[in-house]
Amino acid sequence: MSDTPDTNTSTPTTTTTTNYYGAVVNMHDGRENIGINxxxxxxxxxxxxxxxxxxxxxxxxxxxxxxxxxxxxQDRAVDRVLPVLTADPAALPERGGLVLGRLAQIAAAVGAVGQPAAEAVNRLLALLGA
Known part of the structure; x- marks a missing residue:
């Protein structure tokens, strides 16, 4: 009998697949259970x-x-971005992420002078839920 492990044996690996079908509620006893809102x-x-x-x-x-x-x-980049911003603000959630990211970069690059614009970009991102 040897104290060294046998390197020729391998442990079988198993993979599992997890499917998520939404919230699951298990209710055991209780009264007036209404589930998930x-x-x-x-x-x-x-x-x-x-x-x-x-x-x-x-x-x-x-x-x-x-x-x-x-x-x-930077000025040319702002020129390219302004039509996207002003055309339809309600459409910003679909196409505004990159635009606002570019504006935030420009505002940060100019330092303290750009701080109000950077804050406005952050407020806009918050309104969009980004």
Whole structure:
């Protein structure tokens, strides 16, 4: 009998697949069990749209004030981004992530002068749920 492990034997590996089909509720006894509340609170869409539009308008204004501090490449990038921002603020969730990310980079690159624009970008991202 030897104290060294046998390296010729291998342990079989098993893989498992886990499928998720949604929430599972197991109720055992109790009274007046009503399950899971999957409803989200109702949000006033008009107020949200107004906040979104106001924040976009503020960001456009701040970008206008920031332009004298931008390099020519940054200025061209802002020119390319403005139509995306102003065309339809409600469509920003689908296509605005990269646009807002670019604006945040530009605002951060110019330092303290760009801080208000960076804050407006962050507010806009928060409104979009990003």
């Amino acid at each position: 999957n409803y989200r609170p109702v949000v006033d869409a008009t107020a949200h749209d107004n906040d979104l539009r106001a924040t976009v308008e503020e960001l456009v204004r701040l970008l206008g004030e920031l332009r004298p501090h931008l390099t020519p490449d």
